[in-house]
Amino acid sequence: MTTVDTAPARRAWPARLAARLAARLGGGAVRLFLVAVGLFWLMPTVGLLLSSLRDRSDIASSGWWQVFAHPGQLTGASYDTLLHNDKVMHSLLTTTLITVPATVLVILVGAFAGYAFAWLEFPGRDWWFMGVVGLLVVPVQVALIPVAKLFNTLGIFETTPGVVLFHTAFGLPFAIFLLRNFFAEIPRELLEAARLDGAGELRLFLRVILPLGGPAIASLGIFQFLWVWNDMLVGLIFADSGNPPITVALQQQVRQFGDNVDILASGAFLSMVVPLAVFFAFQRQFVSGVMAGAVK
Numbered sequence: 001m002t003t004v005d006t007a008p009a010r011r012a013w014p015a016r017l018a019a020r021l022a023a024r025l026g027g028g029a030v031r032l033f034l035v036a037v038g039l040f041w042l043m044p045t046v047g048l049l050l051s052s053l054r055d056r057s058d059i060a061s062s063g064w065w066q067v068f069a070h071p072g073q074l075t076g077a078s079y080d081t082l083l084h085n086d087k088v089m090h091s092l093l094t095t096t097l098i099t100v101p102a103t104v105l106v107i108l109v110g111a112f113a114g115y116a117f118a119w120l121e122f123p124g125r126d127w128w129f130m131g132v133v134g135l136l137v138v139p140v141q142v143a144l145i146p147v148a149k150l151f152n153t154l155g156i157f158e159t160t161p162g163v164v165l166f167h168t169a170f171g172l173p174f175a176i177f178l179l180r181n182f183f184a185e186i187p188r189e190l191l192e193a194a195r196l197d198g199a200g201e202l203r204l205f206l207r208v209i210l211p212l213g214g215p216a217i218a219s220l221g222i223f224q225f226l227w228v229w230n231d232m233l234v235g236l237i238f239a240d241s242g243n244p245p246i247t248v249a250l251q252q253q254v255r256q257f258g259d260n261v262d263i264l265a266s267g268a269f270l271s272m273v274v275p276l277a278v279f280f281a282f283q284r285q286f287v288s289g290v291m292a293g294a295v296k
Contacts, residue, residue, distance in 0.1 A: 045272065052078055052266040059261050078266040088267050091249035095271070097160055098235070098245055099228045102167035106224050107217055109168070110175025115205050117176065118183040119191060129180065135173040143170075144237055151238065158240045166238055167228045175220050182216035183209055218282045226275050246271045 050064040053074045058066070067073055082088060116122070117129045147166060148157060156162035186209065194204050210217070232247035239245055244252065250267050253260050 048265060048269050048272070050074075051261075052269045054078070054265075056261060059265065078263065079270075082263055082266045082270065085253075085263060085267075088246070088249050088253065088263065091244055091246045092271070094160065094239070094243055095229060095245040095247075098163050098167070098239075099225055101164045102171065102228045103221055103224045105164070105168045106171040106175045107221055110172055110179050110220065111210065111213070111217060112205070113172070113176045114179030114183050115209050117180040118186075120201070129176075132173050132176050136177060138173075140170055140233065144233075148237060158238065160239070160243070163234060163238045163245075166234055167224075167231070171224050171227070175224070178220055179213065179216055182213055186212055222279055222282055225278055229271075229275050 047064045050067045051059055053076065054064065054067065055073065055075055055077060058073045113132075117125060117132075151157040151162045151166075156165070190208060190212075191204060194208050199207065230247065231245070232251065235245040235248045236251070239248060246267070250264055250271070253263055253267070
């Protein structure tokens with residue numbers, strides 16, 4: 001009497017079941033679910049936009065969803081008030097003067113350091129890189145008091161350059177870690193071919209590394225820009241109280257009973273528009289940078 005070995009069939013049915021589930025989940029039901037999740041995720045942003053287009057009394061008396069039943073509540077008066085609020089509008093300029101240099105410096109220094117750690121030979125390279133990786137776990141709160149004392153000694157406490165330096169210093173560990181790992185995936189043959197053609201290290205970095213590392217650099221730029229633009233803690237401590245960034249300026253607008261909620265809503269949405277525009281402008285590069293290395 002012969003026996004049939006059913007072990008392969010038992011091992012194969014989970015794979016077939018998983019394949020059937022994956023095929024069904026790839027249909028319209030999952031797409032509809034993802035669209036619903038996306039709309040639900042955007043609901044706070046939509047609510048903030050509609051609140052910024054309502055009158056102060058309407059905001060205090062009812063929720064933003066009442067706009068759909070009473071569209072006459074929509075008005076641009078809050079934005080007119082905001083545009084005439086010199087402190088809030090000037091804070092947008094201050095935030096730009098902080099965010100742009102802090103982002104550019106992190107990208108430049110991180111790209112040079114990432115290339116050095118990836119392709120240049122120097123004593124203690126791996127140990128230095130491990131030290132950079134170790135700095136990733138250092139929380140910002142730990143450095144607030146020591147850095148504040150140092151900046152006060154240097155005379156840059158409560159100044160815009162001081163805030164830029166702080167953000168640059170704390171953005172560099174992640175930048176170096178990200179770009180070094182990305183640059184290390186570039187085929188060595190490309191670099192050797194460029195060197196055979198007579199390219200020096202600087203020309204190699206500018207003509208080969210930077211173009212190939214564009215997606216990772218764009219991703220880093222978006223991360224750094226969003227982090228600095230939306231920061232409040234560092235700006236609250238290190239920025240000039242008379243010339244604060246937008247997050248601190250909006251916090252200073254809070255009064256008793258929240259009677260300036262119209263300025264807060266319009267100001268918060270205006271401060272949100274800039275990072276959203278940056279993200280959507282570099283969305284393709286961001287996705288490419290995130291997916292880099294996921295598929296060989």
